[in-house]
Amino acid sequence: MTKDIRGQKHTDKSGAPQAKPQMHHGPAAPSWPHASSHEPRRYKAAGTARVYGAPGKPTQPHRKDAGVSRPAKLHVPLPVGGSKASGVVSLKKSKFTVSSGGHTGHSHIPLIVLCALVVLIGAGVGWMCFLRPxxxxxxxxxxxxxxxxxLDKYLADNNYFDAQxxxxxxxGGNVIDERGGxxxxxxxxxxxxxxxxxxxxxxxDGNTVTVGNGxxxxxxxxxxxVTMAPGIQMxxxxxxxxxSQWGxxxxxxxxxxxxxxxxxxxxxxxEATDMKIASLTPKPSDGGxxxxLTFDDGPSPYTQQILDILAQKGVHATFYNLGNQAGKSPSLTKAVLDGGHELASHTNKHQNLPTLGKDDLRSEITSAFDALEKASGKRLQMIRAPYGAFTDTEWARSADLISCNVLWNIDTLDWKRPGAAAITDMVLSHAFNGSIVLMHDGGGxxxxxxxxxxxxIDKLKAQGYTFLTVSELMAKDSRFPKDVVKGTVSMPKDAVLPEK
Incomplete structure (x- = not known):
């Protein structure tokens, strides 16, 4: 077997010395058109190895048995692991075979091992960090x-563990979508x-997961x-x-x-401040x-007769006139004030106020005040709601228009026409200090x-009673504010009405 180690002698099978083939690692030789006829031809084999010979002539043997026909062999450096080592190239029937030379890339083994180690470590780290369960x-x-x-993917992949x-x-709490939560x-x-x-x-690792219905x-x-309207307490x-308190x-x-x-x-x-409506019965505190006495639904043809009786007895009363009636009999309306009596409103057309909307309610009240002012020359604030019907809703909608709403303690039921004796007895049997008597001068x-x-009048005088107007009666009780007594109530600028 022929063995070639760079720098050693070559021998054939008989042991005779053989010329060492030339190895060329320099730049490539010029192409044939520029070379001389004696410049050896170059055949590339296994990278940079070259075989020299004259063009058109067989390669000159360098051994003594050159005449013997045998395959040509060429020692060439072979790349191993990115470096070069020597080997033997055999040329036979225009085919090249390469056998390993005497040296291998031992110096590259540690690099290969290191690369393999890095791959293994990387695989292990990847498994630990990304793949392991x-x-x-x-x-x-x-x-x-x-x-x-x-967690999101795990839940979705497992159909949220059947959670609903x-x-x-x-x-407002109404259902829009049964499964939209x-x-x-x-x-x-x-x-x-x-x-x-x-x-x-x-x-x-070790997580404890609990999945329930959504x-x-x-x-x-x-x-x-937004602005929050006050409430109302009545x-x-x-x-x-x-x-008693503005909202x-x-x-x-x-x-x-x-x-x-x-x-x-x-x-x-x-927090808003609620409006408060007080409801008081006068309690005179001076020992008297x-x-x-109060009269509703006038003026009417009976009004003047009542005014005459009161004048004869030297008694003052309060008249709650209807606005539309005052417009028909303005002289009688003015006569009430001229007689020293108190004039107040019974609204305009005697409508049941809780049945009206806000705008109609306010119109019913203000139109009556307008008519009474035109007839008497005085702007009023006191009212008596028809049927006594004036709820917190009516207060919320019109408190800025009135000073007070006056009801009664004694109802004579005169509208039923029970007889003069029954009317008299109703008053006398229920009279008390601070009471308000309901009678009528119109409406029938x-x-x-x-x-x-x-x-x-005579029998109450005999019992020691003094007859006052409603405002005079309120003035005997300090619980009533002065502006309510005088009819000069004005809603404060920072106050607002409740929304009803």
């Missing part, structure tokens, strides 16, 4: 999941995890801070009603549902005995009132 517990059942799996989604509700409720190691955080939450969700909405039981606005947050279109109150930012036949009135 971790053990978790889901709803008390042991599970395995690839490390680094997001919540409902989508409107801002949170998809599920989930906690890890006892701590709630929001579904919005689930995509970034990575499951780890919570109901509220539709998308906008929020607005006392009952007394004969005279008036505003003031507050602030609140409201939600406007984008899907439902609903608007609801959500939070009070600043006082009573007030009032002849029984005219017959009974002198007897009522």
């Amino acid at each position: 971790v053990h978790i517990t889901v709803n008390d059942q042991a599970k395995q999941v690839r490390i680094g799996t997001s 989604p919540g409902k989508l509700l409107s801002v 949170d998809r599920c409720a989930v906690s890890v190691n006892g701590q709630e995890v929001k579904l919005s955080d689930a995509p970034s939450f990575k499951l780890e 919570a109901d969700a509220t539709e998308e909405h906008s929020e607005e801070t 006392e009952k039981g007394g004969a005279i009603q008036f505003v 003031k606005a507050g602030k609140k947050k409201v939600w406007h549902g984008k899907t439902s279109g609903e608007t609801v109150d959500k939070e009070v930012v600043q 005995k006082y009573i007030a 036949d009032r002849s029984q009132d005219i017959e009974a009135l002198p007897h009522i």
Whole structure:
């Protein structure tokens, strides 16, 4: 076997010395057109190895047995591991065969080993960090999941462990979508995890996961801070009603549902101050005995007769005139004031006020005041609501128009025409200090009132009573504010009416 180690002698099979083939590692020789006829031809084999010979001539043998026909062999450096080592190239029938030379790339073995080690370490790290399974517990059942799996993906891949989604509700609490709420409720190691955080939450070894039904969700909405009207608190039981505390606005947050279109109150930012309506029966505190006679539904043809009786007895009373009647008999309306009596409103057309809307209510009140002012020359504030019907709704809608609403303690039921004696007895049997008597000077036949009135006055005087107007009666009780007594009530600038 021929063996070639760079720098050693070459021998043939007989042991005779053989010339060492030339090895060329320099730049490539010029192409044939520029070479001389004696320049050896170059055949490339195995990279940079070259065989020299004259063109058109057989390669000159360098051994003594050159005449023997045998395959040509060429020692060439072979690349191993990115370097070069020597080897033998055999040329036979225009084919090249290469055998390994005496030297191999031993110096490259550590590099190969290192690369393999790096690959193995990298594979191990990748497995540990990205591929290995971790053990978790889901709803008390042991599970395995690839490390680094997001909670969101794990839930979706397992159909949320059969948890039922919540409902989508409107801002008012009505159902918009039976399955439009949170998809599920989930906690890890006892701590709630929001579904919005689930995509970034990575499951780890030992996690305890609890999955339950989703919570109901509220539709998308906008929020607005608005003025909050005051409420109203109304006392009952007394004969005279008036505003004891004016209402003031507050602030609140409201939600406007984008899907439902609903608007609801959500939070009070600043509490409102409620309006308060007092309801008192006068209690004179000076030791005297006082009573007030009142007449409704005039003026009428009976009004002047009643005024004459009162004048004869030296008694003052309060007349609650209707606006439309005052317009028909302005002289009688003025005669009430001229006689020293008190004039007040019984509204314009004697309508049942709780049946009216806000605008109609205010019109019924103001139109009566306008008519009475035109007839008498005086702007009034006191009213007596027809049938005594004046609820918190009417106060909320018109408190800025009136000073007080006057009811009664003694109803003579004269409108039933029970007879003069029955009317007289009704008053005498129910009279007390601070009482208010209800009679009529209009709205029908009032002849029984005219017959009974002198007897009522005489017998009450005999019992020690003094007859006052309603305002005079209120003045005997310090619980009534002065502006209510005088009829000069004005709503404060910072006050607002309740919304009803």
